[in-house]
Amino acid sequence: MKWTHFSAPGAASAYGILEADDRIREVRGTPFGAHEPTGAVHKLAEVKIEVPLLPRTFYAAGLNYVKHIREYAQLTGNPVAEPKQADIGYRAVNALVAHDEAVVIPSDAKQVEYEGELVVVIGKQARHLSEADALSCVLGYTIGNDVSERLWQASDRTFWRSKNTDTFKPMGPWIETEFDLGAAETTVRLNGEVRTHFRTADMLFDIRTFISRMTHYLTLYPGDVIWMGTDGKSPQLKVGDVVEVEITGLGCLRNHFVAEAAGRKSTA
Numbered sequence: 001m002k003w004t005h006f007s008a009p010g011a012a013s014a015y016g017i018l019e020a021d022d023r024i025r026e027v028r029g030t031p032f033g034a035h036e037p038t039g040a041v042h043k044l045a046e047v048k049i050e051v052p053l054l055p056r057t058f059y060a061a062g063l064n065y066v067k068h069i070r071e072y073a074q075l076t077g078n079p080v081a082e083p084k085q086a087d088i089g090y091r092a093v094n095a096l097v098a099h100d101e102a103v104v105i106p107s108d109a110k111q112v113e114y115e116g117e118l119v120v121v122i123g124k125q126a127r128h129l130s131e132a133d134a135l136s137c138v139l140g141y142t143i144g145n146d147v148s149e150r151l152w153q154a155s156d157r158t159f160w161r162s163k164n165t166d167t168f169k170p171m172g173p174w175i176e177t178e179f180d181l182g183a184a185e186t187t188v189r190l191n192g193e194v195r196t197h198f199r200t201a202d203m204l205f206d207i208r209t210f211i212s213r214m215t216h217y218l219t220l221y222p223g224d225v226i227w228m229g230t231d232g233k234s235p236q237l238k239v240g241d242v243v244e245v246e247i248t249g250l251g252c253l254r255n256h257f258v259a260e261a262a263g264r265k266s267t268a
Contacts, residue, residue: 001017001140001176002017002018002174002175002176002177003015003017003031003052003139003174003175003176003177004016004017004024004049004052004173004174005050005051005053006042006047006048006050007047007048007050008042009046009047013050014026014027014038015027015029015030015035016042018044021044022043022044022045023042024042024047025037025040026039026040026041026042031123031139031140032123032139032223049098049099049172050098050172051098051171051172052121052142052174053121053175053223053225054093054096054223055223055225056222056223057090057221057224057225058090058091058092058093058096058169058224058227059088059089059090059091059224059227060089060090060146060227060229061086061088061089061203061205061227061228061229062087062088062089063083064203064204065202065203065229065230065231065232066082066202066204066231067198069082069204083204083205085205085213086205086209086213086214088213088226091146091163091169091227092160092163094164094166095163095164095165095166095167095169096170096171097167097169097170098170098171098173099170099172099253099254099255100255100256101167101170101255102167102255102256103147103167103168103243104165104166104257104258104259105238105257105258106149106165106260107260109149109152109165110151111150111151112147112149112150112236112257113147113148113233113234113235113236114145114146114147114190114196114234114237114243115145115147115148115229115230115234116143116144116186116187116196116230116245116247117145117146117186117227117228117229118141118143118184118186118200118227118228118247118250119142119144119225119226119227119228120141120207120226120227121139121140121142121175121223121225122138122220122221122222122223122224122226123138123139124136124137125219125221125222126211126219127218127219128215128216129212129215130212131208134208134212137211137215137220138211139175139177139222140175140176140177141175141250142171142172142173142175142176142250143171143173143245143246143247143250143252143253144170144225144227144253145169145170145243145245145253146163146168146169146227147168147169147170147237148163148168149161149165150162170245170253171253173251173253174251176250176251179249179250180248181200181201181207183248183249184200184247184248184250185198185199185200185247185248186198186199186200186230186231186246186247187245187246188243188245188246189246190235190241190242190243191241191242192242195235196232196233196234198231200247202231203228204229210226210228211226214226237257238257239259240256240257240258241256241257242254242256
């Protein structure tokens, strides 16, 4: 089932279920609670796809694929050091944008890159889950593009700019509740050309490991998301580029990159 958050012309945003890949059956309620059909059906081509949800807490696995770890070590000038345990980080909700929305490159950004990621959407409150039971709290999955400014990432004491600048976290286009991770591949295209490709499941620490370890110390709530990291290296992006992140069974997240508007320039 594909849960879609959308807005139709002249109407407030709503949730719906994508049917036959070209129409949305609107529901009253959300995927995280009671819901029922409203009777309205919309053509997918005639609505705006919104961010699938605004998470209560936005978690990110960070360095979780071996090739990406090696490339990050090269970027920072540090030796290659694979993480010894599934440590989680945090991102900011202000950075989220939807499928087909623009990613704004700040005027002082020098090295902006994409990171195509699998996103886990939590559907049930969870604490103290074993690895065997970890997936019991998962509603479904979507796609994220963890846009990063690499020079800021290497120089800032925290990742507050490099990872959390407004528009740096495209997510969508919808939440898929039936997903085969073992069969999934992640493909990232830049201006229509494949630039990154990897098996989505080739994580250093898998989803069960992260959820079990996280819930040993904290409570996961419906609407929390966990971004699972990326593999490979992306090219430096520029104004006018279009990035598509596709994961088998989840669809394709597409965003274009634009320059910061005059009068809204950031300051170092």
